[in-house]
Amino acid sequence: xxxxxxxVHHWGNRPPTHxxxxxxxxWYDRITAFVPGVxxxxxxxxxxxxxxxxxxxxxxxxxxxxxxxxxxxxxDINYFRNGxxxxxxxxxxxxxxxxxxxxxxxxxxMGAPLTDELDQFSTMSGMDVMAPRFAQKxxxxxxxxxxxxxxxxxxxxxxxxxxxxxNIYGIPDVNCEEEAFIMFNKSWFNPWPDVITTRAxxxxxxxxxxxxxxxxxxxNPEVLNSLPFISANDKHISEPLLxxxxxxxxxxxx
Amino acid sequence: MEGTTPMSHILNPGTQQDFHIILLAxxxxxxxxxxxxxxxxxxGPHVLVTDKDISFGRSFNLDSxxxxxxxxxxxxxxxxxxxxxxxxxxxxxxxxxxxxxxSDLVLEVGDHVSNKxxxxxxxxxxxxxxxxxxxxxxPTDNLSWCLFLISKETHKLTWGMHSMQWAMAPMxxxxxxxxxxxxxxxYSV
Numbered sequence: 001x002x003x004x005x006x007x008v009h010h011w012g013n014r015p016p017t018h019x020x021x022x023x024x025x026x027w028y029d030r031i032t033a034f035v036p037g038v039x040x041x042x043x044x045x046x047x048x049x050x051x052x053x054x055x056x057x058x059x060x061x062x063x064x065x066x067x068x069x070x071x072x073x074x075x076d077i078n079y080f081r082n083g084x085x086x087x088x089x090x091x092x093x094x095x096x097x098x099x100x101x102x103x104x105x106x107x108x109x110m111g112a113p114l115t116d117e118l119d120q121f122s123t124m125s126g127m128d129v130m131a132p133r134f135a136q137k138x139x140x141x142x143x144x145x146x147x148x149x150x151x152x153x154x155x156x157x158x159x160x161x162x163x164x165x166x167n168i169y170g171i172p173d174v175n176c177e178e179e180a181f182i183m184f185n186k187s188w189f190n191p192w193p194d195v196i197t198t199r200a201x202x203x204x205x206x207x208x209x210x211x212x213x214x215x216x217x218x219x220n221p222e223v224l225n226s227l228p229f230i231s232a233n234d235k236h237i238s239e240p241l242l243x244x245x246x247x248x249x250x251x252x253x254x
Numbered sequence: 255m256e257g258t259t260p261m262s263h264i265l266n267p268g269t270q271q272d273f274h275i276i277l278l279a280x281x282x283x284x285x286x287x288x289x290x291x292x293x294x295x296x297x298g299p300h301v302l303v304t305d306k307d308i309s310f311g312r313s314f315n316l317d318s319x320x321x322x323x324x325x326x327x328x329x330x331x332x333x334x335x336x337x338x339x340x341x342x343x344x345x346x347x348x349x350x351x352x353x354x355x356x357s358d359l360v361l362e363v364g365d366h367v368s369n370k371x372x373x374x375x376x377x378x379x380x381x382x383x384x385x386x387x388x389x390x391x392x393p394t395d396n397l398s399w400c401l402f403l404i405s406k407e408t409h410k411l412t413w414g415m416h417s418m419q420w421a422m423a424p425m426x427x428x429x430x431x432x433x434x435x436x437x438x439x440x441y442s443v
Contacts, residue, residue, distance in 0.1 A: 185396070194296070196264050206441050207432035215269040215403060215413060223263070 111249025
């Protein structure tokens with residue numbers, strides 16, 4: 001199996017910190033250690049990012065769409081969508097001879113081999129995407145942070161006439177996560193039925209400067225440590241919890 | 255109504271301890287019963303409200319002739335069980351006929367509800383003095399469900415989720431009273 005892996009990331013014209021370099025190196029190392037048949041790893045930027053300041057390892061190809069970060073992130077101006085679509089089109093236009101396009105968000109660390117899951121997925125007929133079934137389980141927090149697509153799914157995502165972002169059916173400006181659910185609801189292979197989120201913290205502002213954590217956030221360390229992948233973003237997990245997870249899921253090349 | 259509530263392995267541990275958890279699944283198709291069984295087990299609600307006769311510790315059928323009480327402070331009624339508003343309790347009224355009784359929360363069910371959702375562009379709204387959640391049938395092959403969390407301390411509705419909530423962009427503000435003064439959710443302690 002030949003697997004293309006991509007993430008979405010952008011850093012503008014800001015030099016990376018030591019921690020960011022370390023995070024991006026670990027993201028890459030864990031992909032090459034745990035994802036079988038990796039042919040290439042690339043990062044699609046959601047907005048133009050100075051390549052001289054890339055926090056990523058040299059082996060990670062940068063794919064730029066030259067959209068500039070000139071307005072705040074919002075539901076309508078979605079830099080993640082820019083990057084995700086850039087990755088989709090890059091795979092279709094520029095990459096050859098691949099079997100699976102695997103989006104692994106740069107905040108997500110892999111922690112276990114995916115050999116069995118990808119082998120099963122590649123031989124299943126009728127299944128176009130492989131991902132945890134976050135969709136429709138938690139209402140507002142659908143994720144496609146781990147999202148593997150067969151070539152037909154990638155083509156469908158890029159060109160489907162039912163793309164909800166066109167807003168032709170009256171559903172307002174849905175995110176690409178929601179588009180994925182609409183397109184692949186019936187061809188979605190989920191080898192991790194009990195994984196609902198990758199987040200230990202999922203805070204939401206409820207007004208008056210107060211935040212509450214989602215009841216679905218994984219606050220139990222035992223459950224957290226059983227996850228085969230995790231969001232390593234500092235908004236989503238504390239340093240001690242992340243260190244605890246890493247002890248259970250060490251990167252084999254370190 | 256009595257029985258053992260299974261522990262959730264999806265919700266974080268404090269949720270089961272701090273909240274009454276109500277799961278509502280309306281218009282369950284035969285092919286969706288397995289999904290409902292799995293989802294109920296995974297969420298471990300204190301009470302399951304449904305139109306199916308599902309084997310579960312505490313279930314409140316939409317045709318029930320008994321109320322469902324939780325700690326005697328939160329009570330679920332429907333047309334068959336409603337005997338009057340008791341201000342010492344949080345009264346939840348389940349209705350499929352738009353005939354609301356005085357209550358703290360109305361869970362409206364039935365096929366007609368999806369039209370109301372589309373018309374009002376929300377699953378939760380205030381109507382006069384009533385807090386209403388539209389929990390009825392939705393156009394999907396998947397199980398349609400609603401989850402409600404009620405604080406055991408304040409007896410206020412603090413969280414609600416609808417399985418189709420992702421399709422409603424304005425829903426991002428449903429919990430935030432600064433952005434949505436009409437929010438039916440209350441986080442006050």
